[in-house]
Amino acid sequence: MRAIGIIASDSTENDARVILNEGEEKRVRAEDLVLVENRNEGKILAVLRRGLGSNENLKPGGYHPGVAYARIGGRPSMAKETYDFALSVIGETGEAIQQNKKILAPGSLVQIFEDNDDPMQYLARKKNGSTLGHYEGQCSWEVPVDCSFISYHLGIFASTGGGKSFLARHQMIPLLQKAGYSILVLDWKGRDYAPHYPKENVISISEIALDTETVAGYLVEKMKNFGYSAYSGGNVTQAVEEYIDGQKWRGLSLTEFRYVLEHSIVNELNPTQLKSGRAFEEEQRFKRGLRRLKDTDIQNILGTITVQDILNLVREKGILIVDMKRTGSDEKLSMFLTFANYIKELMQNDEDIDLALLIDEAPQYCPFRPGGIQEQTTDIIIDLCALGRTHKLSICLLSQGIAGEIGINAAVRRNLNTQFVGKIHPLDMNEASSWLSPFNIDAKFLLSLPPGHFFLMGSMNPSPIPLLLTFEIPPDGKHQ
Numbered sequence: 001m002r003a004i005g006i007i008a009s010d011s012t013e014n015d016a017r018v019i020l021n022e023g024e025e026k027r028v029r030a031e032d033l034v035l036v037e038n039r040n041e042g043k044i045l046a047v048l049r050r051g052l053g054s055n056e057n058l059k060p061g062g063y064h065p066g067v068a069y070a071r072i073g074g075r076p077s078m079a080k081e082t083y084d085f086a087l088s089v090i091g092e093t094g095e096a097i098q099q100n101k102k103i104l105a106p107g108s109l110v111q112i113f114e115d116n117d118d119p120m121q122y123l124a125r126k127k128n129g130s131t132l133g134h135y136e137g138q139c140s141w142e143v144p145v146d147c148s149f150i151s152y153h154l155g156i157f158a159s160t161g162g163g164k165s166f167l168a169r170h171q172m173i174p175l176l177q178k179a180g181y182s183i184l185v186l187d188w189k190g191r192d193y194a195p196h197y198p199k200e201n202v203i204s205i206s207e208i209a210l211d212t213e214t215v216a217g218y219l220v221e222k223m224k225n226f227g228y229s230a231y232s233g234g235n236v237t238q239a240v241e242e243y244i245d246g247q248k249w250r251g252l253s254l255t256e257f258r259y260v261l262e263h264s265i266v267n268e269l270n271p272t273q274l275k276s277g278r279a280f281e282e283e284q285r286f287k288r289g290l291r292r293l294k295d296t297d298i299q300n301i302l303g304t305i306t307v308q309d310i311l312n313l314v315r316e317k318g319i320l321i322v323d324m325k326r327t328g329s330d331e332k333l334s335m336f337l338t339f340a341n342y343i344k345e346l347m348q349n350d351e352d353i354d355l356a357l358l359i360d361e362a363p364q365y366c367p368f369r370p371g372g373i374q375e376q377t378t379d380i381i382i383d384l385c386a387l388g389r390t391h392k393l394s395i396c397l398l399s400q401g402i403a404g405e406i407g408i409n410a411a412v413r414r415n416l417n418t419q420f421v422g423k424i425h426p427l428d429m430n431e432a433s434s435w436l437s438p439f440n441i442d443a444k445f446l447l448s449l450p451p452g453h454f455f456l457m458g459s460m461n462p463s464p465i466p467l468l469l470t471f472e473i474p475p476d477g478k479h480q
């Protein structure tokens with residue numbers, strides 16, 4: 001420990017400023033951890049934030065001798081120069097960290113933790129508990145986290161390139177595994193997770209069997225609704241829906257599917273093979289639609305892995321990545337909906353799930369203003385959050401924005417009890433400010449955070465105030 005200064009006047013039990021000893025301004029940095037030897041008794045753990053340099057001689061907006069020197073390029077006196085930092089109290093040290101209730105006496109000595117000290121010991125609620133990354137600036141200070149709150153859901157927020165997917169891959173997934181969760185990752189772009197895991201841990205979305213309603217809707221849409229204006233259009237749509245509902249097409253190959261679909265529907269619409277009239281027109285309408293249906297569209301619905309299979313696979317392998325590239329948004333969301341409905345039902349039947357569902361690109365599933373199928377996915381995420389708390393299902397959402405147009409739905413956000421906030425988008429300044437300014441963190445500080453730096457706050461944080469953590473990227477970047 002090294003003494004760096006003393007507590008200034010006007011201190012309270014939560015806030016104070018530290019006047020730095022001469023020369024310490026060159027060494028002490030924002031987010032450094034300190035211990036205050038309170039003259040009113042007790043040792044208080046705190047974080048330094050919002051530094052301030054002041055010099056009586058250099059006050060702008062008035063004419064002083066110091067200002068006069070500066071104006072002609074001279075060197076004004078440094079005699080009245082001071083540096084200070086605001087101090088955000090974490091708590092009083094002891095068996096465990098406790099809320100500090102005594103005023104920090106002005107003049108109390110402030111000491112900084114150096115490389116060999118371990119301030120994290122004060123925060124760890126139990127020995128050998130789980131940790132996540134390390135405190136910013138000190139690789140050996142692993143940040144303890146409270147894993148009992150994993151099923152109270154997590155949110156990881158940072159603008160693009162902020163390091164969300166890296167945090168998830170290198171830190172969250174190993175932590176969740178250690179805590180006994182199986183993990184299903186929904187890899188929206190198929191780029192952030194799928195290429196980094198062994199092949200046996202990755203399945204493609206086209207291998208998954210969608211429910212009949214989704215398949216029928218998808219095919220009809222790809223066949224341009226057979227030229228009908230509204231979706232619940234005429235006979236042709238109905239015939240396709242009924243055929244799909246009959247399930248006879250499951251397990252067919254691509255060419256078989258096309259052949260069987262054509263013959264079944266034509267037979268249904270025009271059984272006596274008339275050459276004119278309504279039946280004939282409907283047959284033509286269907287055939288025009290069928291010509292629009294591409295092989296790749298069909299491929300997307302021929303998957304055979306059921307949602308039950310997915311859950312079994314996740315449990316068997318520990319981690320499963322669903323590679324969602326090369327499909328449209330609606331198909332991705334439909335697949336999610338099918339799976340989400342299934343696990344919701346299991347939880348309603350009082351089954352424990354022991355699963356973490358990691359959803360990258362969360363605004364695609366539960367945006368600020370959901371429309372179309374997103375209304376259903378947003379609602380089901382809220383339901384899963386509510387049920388998950390008691391049935392060991394953890395929802396982990398990654399998003400480029402926090403609130404508003406770029407963020408995630410407010411009702412969903414309220415369910416995420418632990419947050420990681422990295423470099424934010426300027427549009428999120430207001431939201432980040434309301435979260436962080438009570439803790440002396442300037443939202444502007446968040447605009448310039450380097451990739452991979454996150455403020456941890458909420459239930460899993462052992463400290464009542466947010467802590468800045470980061471992590472190293474392993475050289476090979478692969479996962480087991």
Ligand SMILES: Nc1ncnc2c1ncn2[C@@H]1O[C@H](COP(=O)(O)OP(=O)(O)OP(=O)(O)O)[C@@H](O)[C@H]1O
Pocket residue numbers: 158159160161162163164165166167400451452453470471472473
């Ligand atoms: N802990 C870290 N230390 C150093 N660099 C990092 C760290 N974490 C991430 N990065 C760098 O940041 C880059 C972007 O990270 P990542 O892909 O996780 O961002 P993202 O937030 O998921 O972005 P997007 O929203 O576009 O998916 C990485 O390629 C990596 O080089």
Ligand SMILES: [Mg+2]
Pocket residue numbers: 164165166192360
């Ligand atoms: Mg990403």
